[in-house]
Amino acid sequence: MPSTPSDTRADNPPDTLGRGAPGVRISGLSVVYRTPAGELPAVRGIDLELPPGTITGVVGESGSGKSTLALSLLNAVQPPGRISAGSVEIDGLGDVVTLRGEELRRARGRHVGYVFQAAQNSLNPLKPVGKQLLDLGRSHGVADLRGLVREARDLLGRMGLDGARVLDSRQHELSGGMRQRVGIMFALVLNAHLVVLDEPTTALDMITQATILRIIREVHEERGLTTLVITHDLGVVAEVADRLAVMYGGRVVEQGPTRQVLGEPLHPYTRGLIQAIPRLVGDIGEARALPGRPPTLATIPAAGCVFRERCPLRTDVCVTQEPPEVAHGARLVACHAVEGGTGEDRAGAGNHGGQDGAGEPEGRAVTAGAREEQV
Amino acid sequence: MITGQGVTKTFRQRGGVLGAREVRALRGVDFTVGRGGAVSFIGESGCGKTTLGRIIAGLEGHDSGEITIDGVAMSSLRPRARRPYFRRIQLIHQDPYSALNPTRTVYQALLAPLALRAGQTGRTASWVDERAGELLGLVGLDPDYVLPRYPHQLSGGMRQRVVIARALTVDPEMLVADEAVSMIDVSLRLGILALLRDLRERLGVSVLFITHDVATARYIGDDGELYVIYRGQVVERGPVETIISAPVHPYTQALLSAIPVLHGLERPGEQPVAPTGTLEEDKPDAGCLFARRCPFATARCAAEVPALGRTGDIPQEHACFHPEARSVVAVPADRA
Structure with missing residues (x-):
């Protein structure tokens, strides 16, 4: 991707510069899903604090509510689910549970970066990664798209990939480990300082997993992030997380x-x-x-x-x-x-x-x- | 007993921007799985372990080499005549969610193969029902609860048990379990592994276990053998416990070093090995296949191909010019 030197920071509002890792306070959070048997709680009365600059791991088996909890950080629980009680206070953003519409859309990506479960398959298979990056930039009103591309290339380079080549590639041309790194790049490229990774290494090999975990840890420290890692694998948490929350049946036990x-x-x-x-x-x-x-x-x-x-x-x-x-x-x-x-x-x-x-x-x-x- | 000699397989992709492309999935693999034995193939995705499993289960052909089942060379038989041999080998898929037809109850899923079996062995219809219950009991399920249910009404662990019960309907000699626990909840994985171990003991069925998670291979049985596969080649082979505690091939060491350490319970091994570069950048075929990622490679490694065999007093077989045992896996932390 061609790019010429230009003012990189023109698109960033001044208030997002130099902003540190945000703290997150989840209080009394409950999420219910509507079913034929009535509204059933997937997550119930969760109190969890993510201290600024830490990596917190949430561990649970299928059905423990861990992914639902993660989605709540974006206020992105989809119907038939809804947040029925509680608050999610993020420094610099307020209670995301009360955010709606445009405010919420802006917060996602700029404040909270999210790497989805099976990020290996979450790219658009028809478009090169670079095109998807530009789509992301436009939808968030980034003025300096060249700067965005440069930032993306740097991030990919930081994670051991040839940035220019990856941006020119489509999903099927990238290995699982490479796609995962592309997912992390998308979560960070808009300069979010709170990052949620849902099952970041599931379906990856041991050696690739070890590489991704090291990258998560390093990028977390270099960029000054607050990070939440959701996983079923205690080994993953043991490798990266400072703090650990164990979930079972919708509760933190x-x-x-x-x-x-x-x-x-x-x-x-x-x-x-x-x-x-x-x-x-x-x-x-x-x-x-x-x-x-x-x-x-x-x-x-x-x-x-x-x-x-x-x-x-x-x-x-x-x-x-x-x-x-x-x-x-x-x-x-x-x-x-x-x-x-x-x-x-x-x-x-x-x-x-x-x-x-x-x-x-x-x-x-x-x-x-x-x-x-x-x- | 099932053996293979010099099994190779190359996938050819035609068309595409780059023209024809060849992927050498297996480059001459020897293996032996004895009656009631346990053999595990480990390696990264793309190393050929799944292809090898599919070839052994008769679901995929191979290009050269020979597979022998109970002394009969498969190449000497016509495809139709091979079927009864390969029926003795049953594959258990990674994904119990897609392995069962969602519109059929467990009873229906077991009925078809059992009815076939009853026809072959001249048994009656009542035997089918009896056997269905028996097999479910064998895999640790309550027949009354499970038989009338659809797959979506069962947990992942129960589904995988149903899949195993279905594989047992044809009285196989060997189960090929390809990542059979990777999609099962952590708290239930040991249950499935214990079941495979139990089936070995009770039925004398042998288990070929294909996984990227070395730790699970231990639980198929402590007499198990481990094959470490890298880019279609066996690079180290021997008893599971020997290879875990004293691996000599740098690739095995890298693989074992990558396993997460449960800090707080364990501390890292003393001599971890990290590979240089990644699998996708690793193309050249001259010399040792691992040489370009190997931190201990010498000029010889780039020029000559090491063969699998024993050297010195190293108990396991390996394909390395510079074998050296290193302690790479985590050890239990000392309690404060």
């Missing part, structure tokens, strides 16, 4: 610093999940699958703990009462059976402690409709 959660998991689900991962070392006999199966939208229990059907520590109270998120040091854990609690509330937990109560009533309100329980 445990969150805290990654190494702490992996090294000493407290919630029975986190423990079971870690024990269920095939590992390269150690006794094969020690690993075991979790009994039962993850709940779907229709089988998430309406009351009590979402994990109780598969839980070895289940008691009567788990059936009737939803466990609140309780601080354990720097961690929050939602389990009746985990000892300890608010008394240990220290340093890191202080940020979250105040939010504990807030999400819960809203979570209940959404699930008021009676649902028969089944496994």
Whole structure:
């Protein structure tokens, strides 16, 4: 792609220059989907903070609500789903749940970059990447398209690709790992400082995955981003994330610093999940699958703990009462059976402690409709 | 027992902007899968492992080399006569969501092959129902719950079990499982792996496991053998545990080094190996195929082709001029 030197920054409004990594505060977030059986919650009473400049990993199995949570950051939950309660405050942008129309469209791309699940297949197969880049620029009213192309080329070069060649290529001419990097370029090229990556390495090989994870980490640091990585793979989170939130049945059941959660998991689900991962070392006999199966939208229990059907520590109270998120040091854990609690509330937990109560009533309100329980 | 000698396969694409293009998927592969044995093929996508699996399952032809099933060379038979041999080998797909017809119940999915089987063996219709229940029980499903249901009413793990049950309807000697757990929820993967291990023990069925995730290969059985495949060639072969703990080929080392470390639970291996360059830039065919990405390559590697074999006191076979065992995989962290 030809380009001549010109004023690169002409298109950027001054307020977006030099802006740092934004913090994100998700409070009491609930998302429901309309089904023949009524509105069912996919995500319920989520409190999660993304401190500025950190990488947070959200881990969950299919149906845990992790992708729905990610879409909420763009206020992009599609019908029949809708955000039914809560707020998503992003620094410099406000509560995205209240944004509508043109405001919202502008925020996507400029403030929040999103790399979609299966980004390998999210390009237009008929157009060269460069043409799609220009479409993106025009739809966001970028005046200096040459500058945009140059920025895209630099980003691709930074990720180890020949930028000019990639921009001239169509999707089928790029490998899976290359497409993934193109997806990351699209998320960053409008200078977004909050980036959401949904399953960034699924369907990639180990070596390519390792490369992409390294790039995510490096680009995150160089550009001063706040990053959210959504994945089913604890290994991915372990490699890139500073903080980890474990989701199950639409709830965050445990969150805290990654190494702490992996090294000493407290919630029975986190423990079971870690024990269920095939590992390269150690006794094969020690690993075991979790009994039962993850709940779907229709089988998430309406009351009590979402994990109780598969839980070895289940008691009567788990059936009737939803466990609140309780601080354990720097961690929050939602389990009746985990000892300890608010008394240990220290340093890191202080940020979250105040939010504990807030999400819960809203979570209940959404699930008021009676649902028969089944496994 | 199934063996292959010097199996090659080249895909030719005609037309396109660049004219004809050749992809050498397999460049002379030898393999042996014994009765009740477990063999795993690992490698990056495009390395030929899936093609090899399809050839072994009789779904794809090969260009040269020989495949022998229970002592009978397949090249000596006419295509029609090969069928009963290849029927003993059943492929289990990666995607249990597309492997089952969504408009048919589990009962209907099992009925067709079982009715065929009943015809072949002179059994009655009641045997079909009985056998359907038996097979579902064998794969850990409740027949009463599963039989009347459609695939969309089952979880991914249950679907994959149904697919395995269907493969068992023809009493196979070998299951070829191509990335059979990669689309299954993490908490349920071990269940499917344990099932394959269990089927080996109970039915004597052998398992050919094709994966890019080396860790899962351990769970098919600790007596398993591992083939590391790079660009259509086996570069290292030996017992799973030996290759994981002391790989000698730099490609194997790069592959194992790339596996995420569960920081907090594990710490990285001491001698990680990172490949230089990427697969798509790696074109030349002279010398060792991995030489251009290999951090330890010498002039000899660019000129000569290393053959798969044993050297010195290294227990596994390898195709490298400079084999050196390195500890690359993560080790359990010391508890504080």
